[in-house]
């Protein structure tokens with residue numbers, strides 16, 4: 001089959017690879033009909049999430065048709081011919097974490113849990129196409145994918161909704177929603193969202209759906225801010241104005257009650273995977289050249305407010321404003337999304353027309369065009385917001 005593979009830092013390549021096969025009795029094979037590129041994929045191509053290997057198949061946002069199931073898959077839950085959206089974390093459905101609905105912390109789905117434990121202190125769940133740190137699973141930017149614990153994760157789509165309407169249930173819609181839900185939004189709340197990428201846009205839609213009084217989008221890409229403005233949100237361009245001052249202006253001097261970081265790791269931020277000298281240099285540079293979303297969110301948030309972090313971080317973060325966090329009674333909430341929790345209720349919102357995630361799709365390309373698609377998404381060319389690839 002054809003698959004988009006990691007080919008070294010800043011390089012992906014579509015290659016011929018062996019078809020996946022059933023390895024465990026609860027596996028299924030899915031013929032992928034649509035797959036997307038995510039900001040998280042950029043952390044892999046940038047080299048900020050370690051342990052990618054040449055030839056690893058990329059992609060954790062995908063859906064398609066079940067073409068084979070292992071003998072242990074409960075036929076009451078999943079059968080050949082079912083049309084499914086696959087959640088990006090792989091979860092067993094039976095461990096302590098899964099019982100607590102903390103699916104992205106599943107204790108049974110990451111065969112390389114030891115690597116994750118060294119990095120994070122405890123293991124984390126397996127994730128499709130997301131490095132050997134999260135299990136080394138082949139991803140979904142391919143013609144076929146193997147889906148473990150197939151009677152736990154995949155959501156059956158039984159209505160005639162299009163792939164485009166439901167594909168983002170695999171990740172970014174639940175992620176944006178969890179970002180807003182963690183804010184415990186009250187009807188008078190102003191919610192500021194750092195990052196008007198796909199995840200940020202869907203966090204904004206979710207904040208509105210959860211009843212926020214006002215939603216503010218912060219980014220520097222004019223076309224992404226324009227997209228947020230068209231959807232009815234107030235915008236701030238961080239290249240043009242001082243974000244904290246503008247937020248204070250918009251909120252009677254007190255700051256937004258709720259702040260969402262939908263940015264995460266950025267090339268200039270420093271991380272655990274670069275040497276100490278570079279880290280210091282980058283930290284100094286990021287202070288002077290480029291604002292840091294999380295730092296800014298903590299410093300801008302109203303006292304007693306919530307900072308909800310859905311942007312992905314890998315290792316260490318420089319200059320974490322612990323003083324502001326502690327002295328102003330801020331709550332910090334975060335997580336890789338527990339996608340399974342949200343898929344069904346969000347499908348309901350889509351069916352009822354309360355959220356339309358297709359508004360962020362700007363590019364539809366073939367799987368063969370994946371290298372070009374990564375380029376335009378990464379470098380924000382051609383007004384690219386979200387790319388869907390069809391194998």
Ligand code: NAD
Nearest residue numbers: 039040195197198199219263264291293310311312336337
């Ligand atoms: P993206 O790269 O398309 O969007 C990020 C946006 O942030 C860009 O538009 C960029 O211009 C903007 N930005 C950069 N620095 C900023 C700053 N200082 N202030 C404000 N905006 C800034 O990525 P995406 O697909 O929207 O994903 C966003 C983040 O969410 C990534 O870190 C991704 O890894 C993460 N993510 C997390 C989960 C989860 O489960 N928690 C799931 C999916 C994606």
Ligand code: ZN
Nearest residue numbers: 038040061171
């Ligand atoms: Zn994603």
Ligand code: ZN
Nearest residue numbers: 092095098106
């Ligand atoms: Zn589990």
